Structures are given as C-alpha cells and as structure tokens.
Amino acid sequence: DAGVIQSPRHEVTEMGQEVTLRCKPISGHDYLFWYRQTMMRGLELLIYFNNNVPIDDSGMPEDRFSAKMPNASFSTLKIQPSEPRDSAVYFCASSSNEGGTEAFFGQGTRLTVV
C-alpha cells in the first residue's frame, strides 16, 4: 500500500479564497483523522470519521472549516473563506479498528494564506 496520500503538498492562496485539501487513506482503515500543526498550538485534532461518518468535529475551529468523506477512499477538508491565521500544516491520518494500532499519517499539506 502507498500509505496515506495527501494533495496538494503545498498550497499558497490569497485571503478570502476557498481551499480544498484532499486525502486518500490506507485501504481497509476504518478511521480517518484531520490534524492541524502550528507552532503556537502544536498538533491538534480537527475532525475524525469512522466508516465514512463524522464522529467528532469539536476541533474544527469555526464554520469556515468543513470536512467530508464521501467514500472509504477519499476525504476533503475545505476552508472557505481562508484567512492568514489558517496557515499551518494539515495532516490526514488513518487507522484500523483494532485497539492499540497506530495512526498512519500522510505527508501533510503546508497551507500558506497571504
């Protein structure tokens, strides 16, 4: 398996524009997570899905953020409209349903909003 695949790797956009980050989890994994990493706040969980259903979105900062998982092999995180404070590295991760198994992370998307 190729691992968790995220695209794009880097995104630079102007304030106010819509940004869509994409993720393909590892085949067979039941859980998908979106994390955000910043210098100030470290790694924080935004939202996670189990079997394509959003379970906990309490980490989503505000209504400008939305995430979908239309099928088991694809998820998106959308920011509309984007703001400079959204600049961060966004990681997607997936894991299986077995307890004690690690989450596998994608390479991350470095988002810069100017």
Added chain:
Amino acid sequence: AQKITQTQPGMFVQEKEAVTLDCTYDTSDPSYGLFWYKQPSSGEMIFLIYQGSYDQQNATEGRYSLNFQKARKSANLVISASQLGDSAMYFCARDQGAQKLVFGQGTRLTINP
C-alpha cells in the same frame, strides 16, 4: 482537558549515547494507549512505538524502548546508541478513545557528531 506534557523543548546528545525523552500524561481512564512519533525536518510523522496501559512489559522496537511507569503516569522514550539520523522532533501522544490522539508539544532532539 487531558494533557500530555513533554518538559524538554530541546535536547542535545552526542552520537552513540543513549537519550531519554520525557513524557507525562493526565488520564482518569483505566485503559489507554501511549504512542511516540518522530517528525524529521522533512515534516512527515513516523510512528515509533506503542504502549498499552495493561501491557505487562515495557514496549521495545529496535533501538527504541518505552520506560512506562503507570503509577507516575509517565511514558519516557529511550533511544539507545543514538545516530545522526535521529535528529528530529519527537511527539508523545495518548489515545482519547476511538483511536483519536492528543499530542504533547514535542521535544527537538539534536544528535551531535
């Protein structure tokens, strides 16, 4: 909020020496898992080692071992015979149920030749 605390923002170690990275955690759950991840300068998150709260033995994976002291709520990572390639950020994490992780702030480890 249940926290993960890594008290060492930075560590400097000579190559081939062993190094211990500290991690303490809050929890009231009887069952939980602890994880360590490595993040090199390239940015990816690499899983290193896992310890379950009910595991009788401390986890080991090659040069990595976990010094798990449940009563003290600590899960320190020990890297033996450090190598230059071990220079990276290291994150301790605990699961909060349903596989989701809460991370510490990380320790930046630098291995000097």
